[in-house]
Amino acid sequence: MSTKKLNQKEKYRCMTRDLDWEPSYQTKEGIYPFERFEGIRITDWDKWEDPFRLTMDAYWKYQAEKEKKLYAIFDAFAQNDSQTKISDARYVNALKIFLCAVTPVEYQAYQGFARVGRHFGGVGARLACQIQAIDELRHVQTQIHAMSHYNKHFNGLHDFAHMHDRVWFLSVPKSFFDDARSAGPFEFLTAISFSFEYVLTNLLFVPFMSGAAHNGDMATVTFGFSSQSDEARHMTLGLEVVKFLLEQHEDNVPIIQRWIDKWFWRGYRLLTVVGTMMDYMLPNKVMSWAEAWEMYFEQAGGALFKDLERYGIRPPKYVEQTTVGKQHISHQAWSIFYQHSQATNFHTWIPSDTELDWMSAKYPDSFDRIYRPRYQYWRDQQVKGERFYNQNLPMLCQVCQLSLSFTEPDDDTRLSHRSLIHQGERFHFCSDGCHDIFRHEPEKYLQARLPVHEILKGNCGGSNVEEVVRDYYHITSSEESFEYLGSPEHRRWQQWKNDEPKPDGDLPKVI
Amino acid sequence: MSIEIKTVAIEPLRHTYSHIRRRFGDKPASRYQEASFDIEARTNFHYRPLYQPDKELNDPTRTAVRMADWYKVSDPRQYYYNSYVQARARQQENVEHSFDFCERRRLLENLDPALRRQVVLLLLPLRHAELGANMNNSSIVADGTATSLTQMHMFQCVDRQGIAQYLTRLGLLLDGGDTTLLAEGKRLWLEEPAWQGLRRYVEDTLVVRDWFELSLAQNLVSDGLLYPLLFVRFDEQLVRQGGGQISLLTEFMRQWFSEGQRWIDGMVKTVAAESAENRELLQGWIDHWQTRALAALAPLAELGPGRDALEAVAGEFAARLKKIGLTAGAAA
Numbered sequence: 001m002s003t004k005k006l007n008q009k010e011k012y013r014c015m016t017r018d019l020d021w022e023p024s025y026q027t028k029e030g031i032y033p034f035e036r037f038e039g040i041r042i043t044d045w046d047k048w049e050d051p052f053r054l055t056m057d058a059y060w061k062y063q064a065e066k067e068k069k070l071y072a073i074f075d076a077f078a079q080n081d082s083q084t085k086i087s088d089a090r091y092v093n094a095l096k097i098f099l100c101a102v103t104p105v106e107y108q109a110y111q112g113f114a115r116v117g118r119h120f121g122g123v124g125a126r127l128a129c130q131i132q133a134i135d136e137l138r139h140v141q142t143q144i145h146a147m148s149h150y151n152k153h154f155n156g157l158h159d160f161a162h163m164h165d166r167v168w169f170l171s172v173p174k175s176f177f178d179d180a181r182s183a184g185p186f187e188f189l190t191a192i193s194f195s196f197e198y199v200l201t202n203l204l205f206v207p208f209m210s211g212a213a214h215n216g217d218m219a220t221v222t223f224g225f226s227s228q229s230d231e232a233r234h235m236t237l238g239l240e241v242v243k244f245l246l247e248q249h250e251d252n253v254p255i256i257q258r259w260i261d262k263w264f265w266r267g268y269r270l271l272t273v274v275g276t277m278m279d280y281m282l283p284n285k286v287m288s289w290a291e292a293w294e295m296y297f298e299q300a301g302g303a304l305f306k307d308l309e310r311y312g313i314r315p316p317k318y319v320e321q322t323t324v325g326k327q328h329i330s331h332q333a334w335s336i337f338y339q340h341s342q343a344t345n346f347h348t349w350i351p352s353d354t355e356l357d358w359m360s361a362k363y364p365d366s367f368d369r370i371y372r373p374r375y376q377y378w379r380d381q382q383v384k385g386e387r388f389y390n391q392n393l394p395m396l397c398q399v400c401q402l403s404l405s406f407t408e409p410d411d412d413t414r415l416s417h418r419s420l421i422h423q424g425e426r427f428h429f430c431s432d433g434c435h436d437i438f439r440h441e442p443e444k445y446l447q448a449r450l451p452v453h454e455i456l457k458g459n460c461g462g463s464n465v466e467e468v469v470r471d472y473y474h475i476t477s478s479e480e481s482f483e484y485l486g487s488p489e490h491r492r493w494q495q496w497k498n499d500e501p502k503p504d505g506d507l508p509k510v511i
Numbered sequence: 512m513s514i515e516i517k518t519v520a521i522e523p524l525r526h527t528y529s530h531i532r533r534r535f536g537d538k539p540a541s542r543y544q545e546a547s548f549d550i551e552a553r554t555n556f557h558y559r560p561l562y563q564p565d566k567e568l569n570d571p572t573r574t575a576v577r578m579a580d581w582y583k584v585s586d587p588r589q590y591y592y593n594s595y596v597q598a599r600a601r602q603q604e605n606v607e608h609s610f611d612f613c614e615r616r617r618l619l620e621n622l623d624p625a626l627r628r629q630v631v632l633l634l635l636p637l638r639h640a641e642l643g644a645n646m647n648n649s650s651i652v653a654d655g656t657a658t659s660l661t662q663m664h665m666f667q668c669v670d671r672q673g674i675a676q677y678l679t680r681l682g683l684l685l686d687g688g689d690t691t692l693l694a695e696g697k698r699l700w701l702e703e704p705a706w707q708g709l710r711r712y713v714e715d716t717l718v719v720r721d722w723f724e725l726s727l728a729q730n731l732v733s734d735g736l737l738y739p740l741l742f743v744r745f746d747e748q749l750v751r752q753g754g755g756q757i758s759l760l761t762e763f764m765r766q767w768f769s770e771g772q773r774w775i776d777g778m779v780k781t782v783a784a785e786s787a788e789n790r791e792l793l794q795g796w797i798d799h800w801q802t803r804a805l806a807a808l809a810p811l812a813e814l815g816p817g818r819d820a821l822e823a824v825a826g827e828f829a830a831r832l833k834k835i836g837l838t839a840g841a842a843a
Binding site: 020034060068104115123141145151155160162171181444448496 | 519521523525526528530542545546549550552554555556558559561562568591597599600602603604606607638639642649650652653658661662665666668670673675677679680683687688689690693697700710711714715717
């Protein structure tokens with residue numbers, strides 16, 4: 001008997017595509033009921049190019065090796081109480097945001113990819129999406145385990161899933177992913193695989209994982225390294241999806257363009273929270289948010305959209321506003337959190353002098369002119385014993401759910417505010433981008449559950465903010481909220497570091 | 512004598528996450544617990560799905576079954592991602608060794624042509640049934656409630672990719688690296704009358720919208736009858752007739768099936784024990800799908816291990832159902 005050697009591609013085809021068959025007892029429309037309603041036209045699923053060729057046995061093998069190394073580090077981290085070796089306890093606030101904001105949306109990605117992994121008519125696309133679904137489950141679980149030891153020694157991490165469903169600012173990431181997951185399968189993939197994973201993922205991944213590396217957080221950075229090859233697969237899938245859809249039918253182009261416009265803006269707004277973490281919560285800085293935006297969006301994204309031009313795709317609408325916004329948004333969002341940290345699961349503070357100087361250097365056009373004087377004023381208040389907390393609830397954007405605290409693209413001294421009337425009711429937006437998103441799908445966005453509205457309606461288990469924070473959010477504010485300086489967490493850190501020079505040496509002494 | 516390393520003990524603030532403490536008490540938790548319980552979003556969903564506006568995201572009413580707490584369903588294997596891939600990585604090493612062994616020693620080349628034909632006839636079409644099982648489990652992950660339950664279906668889903676691929680490798684090896692036998696297997700799946708009952712069963716499950724019914728139809732009933740028939744009884748027949756080398760290449764499927772029964776039985780038992788309504792619902796679905804599965808498998812039994820084998824399998828299945836508090840109903 002002769003032994004024929006199939007090439008890799010042909011062998012992979014047998015392992016995946018060839019498993020499929022033309023059904024005859026049920027219709028394709030019955031088996032794939034959600035493939036048509038978005039208006040996307042697929043003429044030939046066979047044209048799908050597999051973004052990676054990974055059979056299950058290889059997947060089990062490689063992933064098990066990566067996991068083994070990762071958990072060895074987690075064990076060592078806990079055994080050596082390595083939480084005492086990080087740069088400064090303020091850093092852990094970045095992890096509180098990560099676990100409460102990012103991990104639960106990874107969970108939504110797990111669910112969402114399982115859905116498209118069932119519902120695409122093309123078997124190649126389905127199997128690739130299923131691999132991503134189980135990868136996302138991996139990320140959820142490894143993140144929970146990476147943070148597990150921190151949770152034993154720091155506050156703000158202990159009820160992350162409960163908080164994700166309820167805490168006001170966490171409705172920003174929650175609504176983002178609810179939005180994607182309640183869309184049809186093709187929009188979900190354009191939103192998450194392309195706009196988020198491919199175009200913007202570095203802006204999530206690099207700040208958190210490099211931030212961990214720069215701040216002595218061995219557990220989180222090892223997670224980062226371990227998930228890098230997963231992320232690379234997810235990015236490849238994202239690009240393949242969009243190219244495939246664009247090549248399938250010219251009618252798809254305007255639909256995809258609208259989704260790219262929408263999800264780019266949604267992603268940009270979501271990443272505001274990350275930018276804030278990056279500029280303010282990392283005691284050892286990696287790079288500024290503006291620099292990250294330039295490197296990972298303006299340069300990399302610029303090349304990408306040049307490449308997509310041949311399909312008739314242009315750069316996302318309002319992209320020019322992000323070039324202005326990168327000078328501002330991290331500072332504007334830190335100001336939001338600073339004034340409302342009586343209701344957060346993390347601490348805020350005024351940056352040290354060294355940090356303020358760093359920001360002056362990184363944001364020469366905006367920081368000294370607008371934000372430094374504000375911080376100076378707040379610090380003076382704090383020194384006088386009048387640390388500023390805003391007792392009013394902020395007005396939220398109907399789409400991105402951030403508070404209306406961003407400035408006009410052409411005037412950074414004026415707040416940006418858009419509104420429109422839909423069926424007799426007025427809705428408010430932070431920007432042209434969010435306004436347009438609503439206008440295109442009002443029926444979807446009028447359902448948004450804005451946390452401030454819900455508090456005022458009495459739907460959050462209390463008649464005032466204090467009760468809501470305690471009973472509904474499960475935040476023990478005397479431990480977890482308010483100013484960092486003088487907080488129990490700050491004091492505990494100082495105890496651990498008793499004999500060492502104070503890393504926060506130049507923070508104002510206002511305890 | 513023991514050696515004592517001096518360390519500074521730092522007293523922790525808490526033993527575990529609050530949702531884990533509420534469920535399991537204030538004590539250190541296992542990694543399985545922290546990874547699997549109370550992490551799925553439950554409330555305050557912003558938008559209704561465009562594809563299903565009568566439901567919310569994560570809506571527990573995507574099945575007619577009612578559970579006060581779906582996290583009551585847990586995994587006796589305590590698989591979370593890490594322990595799952597470690598277990599499968601060890602197994603795949605053995606499978607790799609078996610394929611390598613068969614290939615190096617050219618063990619399939621001497622297989623009796625009649626037996627080769629039997630393998631093509633009864634095992635290769637299962638590649639496609641496995642793809643159906645893969646899709647069904649992906650669907651359950653998308654629609655189901657509670658991580659402790661959905662992750663078992665996620666593992667089940669990608670396991671079926673793996674099994675379909677092992678069957679594909681079996682077909683390729685049997686064919687000296689060519690694809691004509693795979694093509695023949697697919698032709699049988701599409702055209703051979705004996706396979707049409709099972710193909711219809713699979714296609715019909717692909718339009719089942721109740722995810723718990725789907726898990727019963729796929730993971731309990733179809734697998735529960737098909738695996739013992741084709742991977743155990745038919746395998747025994749092959750071994751008796753001198754085709755033991757095939758057995759080496761399907762050992763994974765037997766191990767996998769026997770491992771999987773534990774979580775499936777645990778899940779079904781827990782859900783049936785919740786209420787009389789659940790039990791009645793489950794019993795109805797099981798009766799329905801079991802009748803169909805037995806009818807679908809009858810012609811395949813005729814082609815291979817025989818009608819008696821199928822009867823024996825049905826008897827074992829009835830005993831299994833009885834053990835989890837249900838009955839085999841009229842079908843057995």
